[in-house]
Amino acid sequence: MTRSTTGPGAAPEGAAPPPATGPRVVVSGAGVRYGDLTVFDGIDLTIQDREIVSIVGPSGCGKTTLLRSVDGLTRLNSGSVTIDGRPVEGPTPGVSMVFQHFGLFPWKNVYNNVAYGLKLAKAPKERIAEVVPEYIDMVGLAGFEKSYPHQLSGGMQQRAGLARALAVEPQVLLMDEPFSAIDAQTREVLQFELLRIWETRPIAMMFVTHSIEEAVLMGDRVVVLKGRPSHIHEVIDVGIPHPRTRATLKSARFQEVTAHVWDLLMQDVIAAEREVG
Amino acid sequence: MTTRRTGTGESAAGGRPVSAPAGQGSTATEAVPLPGEPSSAPQAVPSGRARRERRRPPNWLLRLLTGVLILVLWDLGARMLESPFIARPLGVAQAVPEVFASERFWQDAWATIGSVVYGVLIGAAAGLVLGLAMGRIKLVRWFFTSYVSALYTLPMVAVVPLMTIWLGYTPETRLVAVALSAFLPIVVTTADGSRAIPKEYLDVARTFRARVHNIWFGIALRNAIPYLIAGLQLAIARALVTAVAVEFLAGVPGLGYSILQQTRSFQQNEAFVGVIVLTLFVVAARALLTVARRRFLPWYGR
Ligand SMILES: Nc1ncnc2c1ncn2[C@@H]1O[C@H](COP(=O)(O)OP(=O)(O)OP(=O)(O)O)[C@@H](O)[C@H]1O
Numbered sequence: 001m002t003r004s005t006t007g008p009g010a011a012p013e014g015a016a017p018p019p020a021t022g023p024r025v026v027v028s029g030a031g032v033r034y035g036d037l038t039v040f041d042g043i044d045l046t047i048q049d050r051e052i053v054s055i056v057g058p059s060g061c062g063k064t065t066l067l068r069s070v071d072g073l074t075r076l077n078s079g080s081v082t083i084d085g086r087p088v089e090g091p092t093p094g095v096s097m098v099f100q101h102f103g104l105f106p107w108k109n110v111y112n113n114v115a116y117g118l119k120l121a122k123a124p125k126e127r128i129a130e131v132v133p134e135y136i137d138m139v140g141l142a143g144f145e146k147s148y149p150h151q152l153s154g155g156m157q158q159r160a161g162l163a164r165a166l167a168v169e170p171q172v173l174l175m176d177e178p179f180s181a182i183d184a185q186t187r188e189v190l191q192f193e194l195l196r197i198w199e200t201r202p203i204a205m206m207f208v209t210h211s212i213e214e215a216v217l218m219g220d221r222v223v224v225l226k227g228r229p230s231h232i233h234e235v236i237d238v239g240i241p242h243p244r245t246r247a248t249l250k251s252a253r254f255q256e257v258t259a260h261v262w263d264l265l266m267q268d269v270i271a272a273e274r275e276v277g
Numbered sequence: 278m279t280t281r282r283t284g285t286g287e288s289a290a291g292g293r294p295v296s297a298p299a300g301q302g303s304t305a306t307e308a309v310p311l312p313g314e315p316s317s318a319p320q321a322v323p324s325g326r327a328r329r330e331r332r333r334p335p336n337w338l339l340r341l342l343t344g345v346l347i348l349v350l351w352d353l354g355a356r357m358l359e360s361p362f363i364a365r366p367l368g369v370a371q372a373v374p375e376v377f378a379s380e381r382f383w384q385d386a387w388a389t390i391g392s393v394v395y396g397v398l399i400g401a402a403a404g405l406v407l408g409l410a411m412g413r414i415k416l417v418r419w420f421f422t423s424y425v426s427a428l429y430t431l432p433m434v435a436v437v438p439l440m441t442i443w444l445g446y447t448p449e450t451r452l453v454a455v456a457l458s459a460f461l462p463i464v465v466t467t468a469d470g471s472r473a474i475p476k477e478y479l480d481v482a483r484t485f486r487a488r489v490h491n492i493w494f495g496i497a498l499r500n501a502i503p504y505l506i507a508g509l510q511l512a513i514a515r516a517l518v519t520a521v522a523v524e525f526l527a528g529v530p531g532l533g534y535s536i537l538q539q540t541r542s543f544q545q546n547e548a549f550v551g552v553i554v555l556t557l558f559v560v561a562a563r564a565l566l567t568v569a570r571r572r573f574l575p576w577y578g579r
């Protein structure tokens with residue numbers, strides 16, 4: 001993985017961010033079983049600080065399960081996950097998750113949904129009052145603080161979900177198909193906004209998606225899961241420096257990596273078709 | 278850095294926030310809305326324009342006409358039977374001023390309605406506690422479920438004579454019976470509501486390391502509110518039935534008892550005024566709940 005996190009325009013005003021501190025998340029020999037079904041086994045994966053790792057794989061291969069076990073929501077049957085060297089035994093401070101289903105509470109307005117994590121962490125009132133508007137603004141929801149989720153479009157709901165995850169200022173951000181329930185145009189807008197946000201405060205990110213383009217656009221590396229039980233089939237170094245823009249989508253390197261991931265995933269689909277046919 | 282809500286796609290997605298004024302969407306229904314699975318999926322919100330374009334039929338007019346029609350049929354029927362003992366709309370209307378002027382009537386009305394109000398409050402408070410516990414604690418659920426559902430199907434009227442043995446022919450008997458009959462539907466609905474928390478909410482809560490009390494009072498209880506309101510709609514109707522039944526069976530003074538007395542002394546018009554007042558009370562109480570639900574739970578359908 002060779003890349004520069006401080007491309008032009010990425011340097012935030014004020015104090016420079018603390019330097020990258022090596023591995024944040026270490027998954028080693030991880031396996032999860034549900035009864036007779038072994039979802040995955042022997043997964044080894046290290047996510048560095050300030051690194052975005054995309055995870056792709058066929059439906060049901062255990063992407064969500066893997067993310068949930070890093071988040072401490074699902075227990076591993078074998079192997080381990082550590083965050084900053086400490087084994088994960090349950091939801092860990094400093095780890096946030098953005099859900100495919102947004103997971104906003106319908107009875108809370110945007111402000112209170114975004115403040116949820118801080119309130120549970122018993123952050124002081126002044127701090128909540130300072131931080132929450134900042135993140136609402138960052139995701140482009142300024143002016144919608146008092147709106148309720150049912151009054152917002154899917155894209156805006158996920159902006160709120162993102163602000164909620166970021167407001168606790170996590171070191172690790174887990175995203176499970178965050179944009180898959182959102183229309184294509186809004187999705188693209190949100191992808192680049194997320195990249196811009198990440199550039200101002202680069203943290204470790206695991207990004208699960210079904211979209212190969214999204215995986216390559218977001219990821220510094222792309223992890224391809226395959227097989228039954230699934231395992232890491234290949235890890236691709238994307239090798240496109242940040243900041244990434246719409247021009248990235250047209251670059252030769254982007255096309256090349258996308259085509260490669262596409263091939264890896266299609267092999268199975270084609271094989272499966274042959275079996276059926 | 279802050280990209281404002283000018284996401285090119287967002288407006289195309291119909292993402293304009295709609296300031297949905299609560300409770301403007303439809304008209305009052307007396308039917309008990311039983312809560313289904315509350316969905317956390319993003320729901321289509323009718324845009325402001327669509328809302329305005331939807332012409333509302335003048336429901337109140339239809340209802341008024343239906344009411345007039347019923348009164349006319351009632352009057353015609355009574356005329357045809359030619360019985361002096363059948364109340365007729367005009368006779369009932371004429372009895373209203375006299376009945377309303379009597380202090381006794383209002384005392385009776387308050388005795389009955391007051392017992393329903395207090396009984397439902399007591400029953401609901403207790404039902405909420407047990408319902409929440411049954412919804413969240415497996416052991417409590419196992420222990421109580423069969424008893425609660427057995428009692429739920431039991432008509433409270435059947436135990437009123439027994440209650441009079443313990444509590445006498447007193448207003449307390451009425452209050453206890455009313456509270457019990459309100460308690461059960463609240464337990465059942467609250468237990469459902471606090472148990473059926475969408476998994477997504479629990480995932481979010483756990484990710485942010487919510488404690489048990491955060492889940493109980495921050496999520497389970499909130500999630501149970503629409504169920505609780507549906508339970509209250511049932512409870513009020515059941516409670517009134519019980520209150521009147523106790524008055525009939527145990528001779529406890531109240532509007533129900535007066536209705537019985539007046540009917541026995543052929544004051545059927547006066548009795549009818551009492552019936553109407555009780556009906557109006559239930560209708561008003563349930564309409565109030567519907568309004569409250571729309572006002573405080575605007576995301577929860579109609
Ligand atoms: N709680 C559970 N109990 C039993 N089986 C489960 C459970 N959670 C997941 N599974 C199974 O584990 C497998 C992996 O599920 P998972 O949701 O992680 O897949 P995924 O890669 O995220 O799929 P998708 O791309 O469709 O989101 C599936 O076969 C699923 O049925």
Ligand SMILES: [Mg+2]
Nearest residue numbers: 063064065176
């Ligand atoms: Mg998944």
